[in-house]
Amino acid sequence: MTTRTIITIGVLAVIAIAFVYMLKFVSNDDVYVENIERERDKQYKYLxxxxxxxxxxDQKKALGELDFFPIDPSYRIRAKMVPVEDRKMLEIPMTDGSVEKYLKHSYAEFQIQGQQVRLLLLQASRETDKRNFFLAFADATSGESTYGAGRYLNLKQDGKNSITIDFNLAYNPYCAYNPEYACPLPPRENILEIAIEAGEKDYVKG
Structure with a gap:
């Protein structure tokens, strides 16, 4: 083995050790925050x-940036899914007075801010992937720092009897930006007294 080869191997070993050492200081929270920021950037670019x-x-031209609460990993929650006994189609009221049908599927049960919470998970009548769920909710921030008619989450079941709810990904319905759109209102089960200070804030035109 030549001296040059030995030096090259030594340099590569030092680089590898430095990389592993660096990874130790990149926390899971850092990666999580980057992922949320990436999703928010996608949302902005879509709008x-x-x-x-x-x-x-005109709104597109005037859109500077969307307003969000600071990213807080504590709002990423693992919830237990409890099937609804009387599973049936519900007519969910829309913001324009019409109704849209959703399957009353399961309850997501979890603790947040020291309180036990139970939210109703809905499934669109035309949903083909039975692991996908729709969560519309309102909370103590609704009508204050967030849109008055509530916010949404698109969820995917990731366990046999469990699902991850990440309120940092909560987003505004289309009607928050444009009243010409009709949007589902949160069912009464999903109106929370606590403040969910995570996700998107209200949209202010201009």
Missing amino acids: RFNAESPLTE
Whole structure:
């Protein structure tokens, strides 16, 4: 083995050790925050540039940035799924007075801020992936720092009897940006007295 080869191997070993050492200081929270920021950037770009965006052309041009609560990993929660005994289709009221049908599927049970919470998970009538769920909720921030008619989460079952709810990903319905859109209102089971200070804040035009 030549001296040059030995030096090269030594340098690579030092680089590998430095990389492992660096990884020890990159916490899971850091990776988590980066992932949430990436999702928020996707949301902004969709609203700003996509042809299907609820924003008008004037709104798109004026959109500087979306307003969010600071990312807080404690709002990422593992919930137990409890099947609804009387599983049936519900007519959920819309913001324009019409109704839309959703399957009353399961309850997500968890603790947050020292309180036991139970939220109703809905499933769209045309949903083909039975692991996908829709969660519309309102809380003590609704009508104050967040949109008055509530916020949404799209969830995917990731355990046999459990699901992850990440309120940092809570987003505004289309009607928060444009009143010409009709949006489902949260069912009474999902109106919380506590403040969920996570996710998207209210949209202020201009």
